[in-house]
């Protein structure tokens with residue numbers, strides 16, 4: 001008998017502190033496929049998310065189906081993926097959900113459903129938990145018995161309404177993430193084994209009132225390296241089907257935000273409980289490991305000035321920690337620009353700022369024209385006040401990923417104005433605009449880690465500079481509304497009381 005597995009995706013990491021809501025356009029711009037086009041993208045010869053990754057989770061599922069040793073029919077529904085940004089508008093969610101459900105209904109009876117979620121998708125106030133809503137809607141269509149397998153980013157936020165409907169739940173095991181395909185294949189393989197009656201997944205999970213992020217969560221380095229190694233070791237036990245640790249996206253603004261541990265065993269609830277407790281304890285044990293310190297613009301500039309050898313032999317990457325576009329911020333940090341304009345006149349600097357209106361106004365001008373205008377402050381002028389700049393228009397570009405771009409020569413600062421959020425992860429972000437990173441004393445990057453891989457050739461030093469913005473790590477601790485005391489905002493000594501309430505084992509307030 002052929003197994004019928006329907007599959008789809010709704011994926012975005014939400015920064016609830018961003019003033020820019022996510023719309024259907026954001027998915028259309030990056031990745032929105034359905035039906036046969038989706039199947040073709042996930043086939044061995046296809047590109048699942050062109051421009052981003054060839055083989056991701058759904059290609060992993062298809063690979064698992066191919067290797068199943070029995071006939072498996074995979075049924076493509078809808079796959080939607082947007083870059084990190086602000087909360088998802090309810091209308092966009094409803095549209096995507098309805099398209100996915102229509103295809104699921106049209107597919108007729110299925111044996112299993114496979115969904116790629118992020119885990120940290122947050123909606124606007126109207127519909128704050130789209131992932132819970134999607135899982136409930138899918139469950140309603142397929143009925144209570146059909147297993148649902150879900151993959152998530154390890155920055156996901158677990159809640160009972162996300163965990164309970166799933167038979168299989170697997171998160172990435174790398175940060176920065178480089179195992180999307182493997183995660184999809186693993187979850188697909190488990191789903192198929194469960195359907196074949198070869199395994200009987202039993203899940204236990206824990207939710208910790210713990211909010212840590214940034215440099216100390218890289219899986220390759222201490223303190224997380226030892227924990228990820230232990231997880232691998234746990235999975236070598238044939239009774240253990242899957243072990244995931246969620247180091248939640250801190251800007252998701254869920255009242256139950258925090259790290260979680262999730263363990264699935266083959267029918268052994270006691271073992272799953274024991275390992276989930278062990279993993280939660282391990283995560284809790286690193287709570288006082290401090291992330292690398294962030295510098296003020298003045299201290300950062302002084303540090304770069306001193307790093308003359310780094311500047312001479314390559315460049316310094318300034319991590320714009322308050323405006324990490326990869327964590328969903330708008331990309332319009334003007335504070336860093338203002339500091340570099342005023343205080344770093346001896347340093348050649350490449351600085352991107354998102355300002356669609358300025359790009360539009362400058363587009364009619366010719367290269368070499370003099371310019372004098374205010375830039376930035378379009379979304380959140382209180383945080384990013386507009387900055388007056390004067391110089392000449394250096395070049396204009398139509399780009400694939402961040403709309404039109406205009407480069408302004410302001411003397412020591414080369415300012416890149418973009419229509420959409422600029423994400424300078426690779427040196428080609430600059431070199432495609434005619435700016436060689438080799439000629440800069442410093443280039444601004446807007447992500448925490450990935451740039452190190454791509455900039456490796458020219459990168460000599462990283463200087464994280466903190467100004468003010470939607471990726472400030474203390475923002476969730478000062479602005480977030482939590483159901484429980486949460487570490488490190490509050491002096492929590494034991495994760496267990498919050499865990500029990502979050503998993504619904506005790507009533508709120510007890």
Ligand SMILES: [Zn+2]
Pocket residue numbers: 153154155177
């Ligand atoms: Zn992530």
